[in-house]
Structure formats: structure tokens, C-alpha cells
Amino acid sequence: MKLTLHIWRQRSSKEKGSFETYAVTANEHMSFLEMLDVLNQELIEAKKEPVAFEHDCREGICGACSMVINGRPHGPVKGTTTCQVHMRHYKDGDHIWIEPFRAQSFPVIRDLVVDRSSFDRIIQSGGFISVNTGQAVDANSIPIEKDQAGEAMDAASCIGCGACVAACPNGSAMLFTAAKVSHLALMPQGAIENERRVQAMVEQMDKEGFGKCSNTYACEAECPKEISVLHIARLNRSYFKSMLTSK
Amino acid sequence: MKWITKLLTSSLGQKLIMSLTGIFLILFLIVHLVGNLQLLAHDNGESFNIYAAFMSHNPFIRVISIGLYAFILLHSIQGIALWLTNRKAKGGHSSKGKVAGADWSSRNMALLGVLIFAFLCIHMGDFWVKMRFTDSLPLVNYPGHEGAVEDIFSRVHVAFQNIWIVIIYVVGVIALAFHLVHGFQSAFQTLGLNHKKYTPLIKGIGWLYAILFPLGFAILPLYHYFNL
Ligand code: HEM
Ligand code: SF4
Numbered sequence: 259m260k261l262t263l264h265i266w267r268q269r270s271s272k273e274k275g276s277f278e279t280y281a282v283t284a285n286e287h288m289s290f291l292e293m294l295d296v297l298n299q300e301l302i303e304a305k306k307e308p309v310a311f312e313h314d315c316r317e318g319i320c321g322a323c324s325m326v327i328n329g330r331p332h333g334p335v336k337g338t339t340t341c342q343v344h345m346r347h348y349k350d351g352d353h354i355w356i357e358p359f360r361a362q363s364f365p366v367i368r369d370l371v372v373d374r375s376s377f378d379r380i381i382q383s384g385g386f387i388s389v390n391t392g393q394a395v396d397a398n399s400i401p402i403e404k405d406q407a408g409e410a411m412d413a414a415s416c417i418g419c420g421a422c423v424a425a426c427p428n429g430s431a432m433l434f435t436a437a438k439v440s441h442l443a444l445m446p447q448g449a450i451e452n453e454r455r456v457q458a459m460v461e462q463m464d465k466e467g468f469g470k471c472s473n474t475y476a477c478e479a480e481c482p483k484e485i486s487v488l489h490i491a492r493l494n495r496s497y498f499k500s501m502l503t504s505k
Numbered sequence: 506m507k508w509i510t511k512l513l514t515s516s517l518g519q520k521l522i523m524s525l526t527g528i529f530l531i532l533f534l535i536v537h538l539v540g541n542l543q544l545l546a547h548d549n550g551e552s553f554n555i556y557a558a559f560m561s562h563n564p565f566i567r568v569i570s571i572g573l574y575a576f577i578l579l580h581s582i583q584g585i586a587l588w589l590t591n592r593k594a595k596g597g598h599s600s601k602g603k604v605a606g607a608d609w610s611s612r613n614m615a616l617l618g619v620l621i622f623a624f625l626c627i628h629m630g631d632f633w634v635k636m637r638f639t640d641s642l643p644l645v646n647y648p649g650h651e652g653a654v655e656d657i658f659s660r661v662h663v664a665f666q667n668i669w670i671v672i673i674y675v676v677g678v679i680a681l682a683f684h685l686v687h688g689f690q691s692a693f694q695t696l697g698l699n700h701k702k703y704t705p706l707i708k709g710i711g712w713l714y715a716i717l718f719p720l721g722f723a724i725l726p727l728y729h730y731f732n733l
């Protein structure tokens with residue numbers, strides 16, 4: 259299939275970017291990133307600058323492959339990262355618009371690559387437990403109810419990709435922060451520090467300049483791991499409770 | 506007391522203000538509509554005028570209404586402030602296509618709010634200012650009621666003969682309906698109240714409220730305009 263790509267090119271956060279148009283031939287077995295590899299190979303052979311994009315695992319677990327495809331973070335397939343989108347979802351003659359994640363707290367480094375270290379700083383502010391738990395213990399030595407463990411696991415499946423921020427009309431990082439708070443709060447090892455953690459992580463999230471959640475739920479709809487906004491509600495109530503009851 | 510400022514200036518605290526003032530306004534609208542349905546009575550305005558006189562002189566209601574004006578202003582100012590910071594945080598839009606989720610109301614709360622605010626200014630200027638700060642309203646006496654009361658009913662009836670006023674009211678309540686379609690359930694999510702057990706109920710009541718109350722308010726000017 260022959261495709262027309264409109265790709266955002268930007269040399270650095272300081273320079274202005276713009277769309278450039280490219281023609282590429284792909285087949286339906288390629289993944290979206292392989293299609294971009296083909297384009298980049300041609301650009302290199304033509305002695306042109308290849309398109310910078312981030313990728314690592316290419317199997318939907320690392321969260322690196324951030325880009326907005328035709329207005330949607332991680333493209334058109336629900337619950338799927340860009341690297342897992344295959345070209346069979348496109349047809350000959352399609353125009354595809356590819357842009358970086360857009361949010362003030364995710365400055366563009368180059369082309370489609372954005373700086374998501376604001377997420378790292380949110381984790382550093384409280385997304386951990388302070389005791390050394392030593393070696394991994396036997397799975398059943400701490401009894402945890404199955405539903406509870408399941409919910410914690412759902413929250414823990416957040417891969418920190420940032421699609422929630424890119425999808426949000428307010429550039430809010432609530433779904434990410436809520437997922438991180440939930441998966442620790444639902445486990446006995448993490449629950450102890452929840453009161454302090456929830457304040458610290460919200461404070462850091464605000465400091466990074468993310469927007470303020472207005473419950474549009476675009477995050478949940480676009481999240482490749484389908485993290486639920488129920489976690490945002492949990493974050494809200496634990497934050498208010500923590501503010502009212504902490505020392 | 507530092508924790509209070511920390512709470513109320515945090516993103517979640519600002520949303521808490523929106524939610525609590527929003528829920529207060531939702532409760533207020535119930536009282537407001539039930540009272541104003543007396544505009545439909547064919548009694549020369551007796552029940553409505555006596556009710557209006559009671560509402561504007563009862564000291565308890567006076568205190569509540571000062572709270573109401575403060576909450577409207579707080580909700581509006583905080584809402585606009587959130588909209589401004591959120592626009593900045595978004596930092597540019599994608600050029601093509603649309604994300605999933607995020608229905609139209611949820612993305613246009615500030616626009617809808619400004620429309621409601623503009624409506625409120627016209628609405629209050631029309632009736633409340635005239636009742637409160639001028640003596641332009643004639644007095645009427647009703648047998649069985651002590652003392653004369655201001656005839657706000659006739660003022661309302663005359664105002665609602667003007668097609669433009671009727672249109673402004675209808676547009677105002679449509680904006681309110683869309684504001685509530687998102688706002689009602691959003692207020693509960695903000696408070697952290699979201700659960701498989703009761704959230705479907707909240708959403709259902711939210712839809713009913715967002716349709717029935719604006720409809721109730723729209724009937725009042727239409728009823729008078731068409732002299733039903
Ligand atoms: C009687 C009229 C009104 C009612 C019943 C009402 C109700 C609500 C409710 C329940 C919410 C949801 C709060 C939340 O998400 O936690 C809300 C949000 C909002 N309201 Fe209103 N409102 C009214 C008037 C206004 C006015 C006059 C303005 C502004 C000029 C306004 C601006 C906003 C904005 C911007 C939001 C979104 C806040 C956010 O989620 O970031 N509203 N409103
Ligand atoms: S919540 Fe979903 S969209 Fe947001 S960072 Fe985690 S996996 Fe990505």
C-alpha cells in the first residue's frame with residue numbers, strides 16, 4: 259500500500275516545528291514502527307535526516323513509543339500501544355498525520371520524541387515504599403484477597419507512557435499519578451505510607467505544570483492499558499482524607 | 506492553618522471548590538424551580554408574589570442568598586481560572602482527528618459556564634435588581650394576606666411577552682442543561698465518589714436532572730409568552 263505521511267519535524271524544543279510530507283510504501287504485515295523504519299531507511303539513503311521517534315520493547319510493555327496518530331495517542335486501536343498497531347488498519351492511499359504528544363510538561367526533544375522526565379519526578383516524590391523488602395518472598399506468605407490483588411495489578415499495568423496526558427484536553431497527569439498511587443495503596447506493604455505518598459505525588463504533579471483534571475475521561479478511553487478512572491476517584495478521596503487527617 | 510491554603514490551592518483542592526459549589530448550585534436550583542412553578546398559577550400572581558415577598562424578607566433566606574451569590578462568584582472565578590491554567594498546560598493541540606472519550610460538554614464547561622453567567626446577569630438585572638433596589642414595582646393587596654406586596658408577577662409576565670427575553674431564557678437553560686450533563690456526575694467523581702455499585706445511579710439521576718430542571722425553567726417563559 260502507498261501512504262502519504264504528514265510528520266511533525268522539529269529540531270529541538272527551542273525551534274518551531276512543522277509538518278513535512280513523505281510518501282512511503284508499506285504492507286499490512288508491518289507494525290506502525292516498522293513502516294516508520296522503512297521511511298527512515300529511505301531518508302538515510304537519500305542523505306536526509308531520519309525522523310526521530312522513541313521505541314524500545316516493541317511489544318507493548320515499555321511505554322516508549324509515544325506519538326499521536328491522526329489525533330489519537332498511540333493510534334486508532336483501543337488498548338494498544340503504537341508498536342502494536344499494524345498496518346492492516348490502513349489502506350492504500352491513506353493520509354496519516356503523525357505528531358508528538360502535546361503537553362506543556364512534555365517538551366519536544368526532537369521530532370516525535372518528548373521529554374517525559376516529569377513522570378519520573380512524580381515517581382521519585384513518592385512512588386515507592388521506604389522499607390527494604392529484601393528477596394522476593396514466597397507468593398502466598400502475605401495473604402491478599404484476590405479482588406484486591408487484581409485491582410492492584412490493574413493499576414500496576416500502567417506503563418508510564420504518557421498517553422493519558424496527551425489525550426487530556428487539560429494536559430492532566432491524573433490517570434498516571436492515580437494508577438501509581440493505587441497500585442501501592444492496595445498492597446499491605448504500600449498502604450502504610452499512603453497518607454504521605456498521596457500528598458507528595460499530587461504536589462509534584464502540580465509543580466510539573468500538568469493541567470487540572472476536569473473528568474473528561476479521555477485518558478481512560480485512550481490509555482493503552484485501559485486504566486480506569488476509578489483510580490482517579492480513589493486518589494481524590496485519599497488526598498482529601500490525607501489532608502484532613504495527617505499530622 | 507497552612508494545610509487549608511495548601512489544600513485549596515492544590516489542583517485537587519481547586520476541583521473540590523468547583524464540586525462543592527456546583528452541588529450547592531444544583532440543590533439551589535431545586536428550591537428555585539419548585540418556588541417558581543407558582544408562576545404557572547392562574548391567581549393574578551397571588552401565590553407567587555407572596556412567596557417572593559417571603560423570600561426577600563425572611564432573614565434566614567437572606568443569609569442563604571448571600572451565600573448563594575458568593576458561591577456563584579466563587580464557582581465562576583475558580584472555573585475560569587482552571588480553564589486558563591488548563592489551556593496553558595495543554596500547550597498546543599493535535600492538528601488532525603479527535604481523541605476518544607471527552608464528550609462535547611466536558612470539553613466546553615467554561616464556555617457553557619460563561620453563557621450561564623451572562624444569562625444570570627440579564628436575569629438578575631431584570632427581576633432581582635428591580636425587586637431589591639428600586640421602587641419601580643407597584644404594590645398589591647391580597648385578601649387574607651397582611652400588608653401589601655410588590656407585584657413581581659406582573660413584571661415577569663410583561664417581560665415574558667418579549668420574544669427576545671424568552672429566547673435568552675431558553676438559550677440560558679440549554680447551556681445549563683449541557684453544563685449539568687457533564688457537571689452532575691463530575692462533581693461526584695471529584696469528591697472521590699465513583700463505585701460500580703452506585704455510579705450508574707448517579708449518572709442516571711444526573712441525566713434526569715440535566716433534562717428535567719432546564720425543561721422546567723424553560724416552560725415558565727414559554728407559558729407566559731403563549732398566554733397558556
Ligand atoms: C447554576 C449554575 C451552575 C451550576 C448548577 C453548575 C454546576 C457545576 C458542576 C456540578 C460542576 C462540576 C464540578 C466538578 O467537576 O467537580 C461544574 C463545573 C464547572 N463550572 Fe459550573 N455550574 C453553574 C454555573 C457556572 C458558571 C456561571 C460558570 C462560569 C462562568 C461555571 C463554570 C464551570 C467550569 C469552568 C466548570 C469545570 C471545572 C473543571 O472541572 O475544571 N459554572 N459546574
Ligand atoms: S495511565 Fe495509561 S496512558 Fe497514562 S501513563 Fe499509564 S499506561 Fe500510559
Ligand code: FES
Pocket residue numbers: 312313314315316317318319320321322323339340341342
Ligand atoms: S516500544 Fe515499548 S511499548 Fe511500544
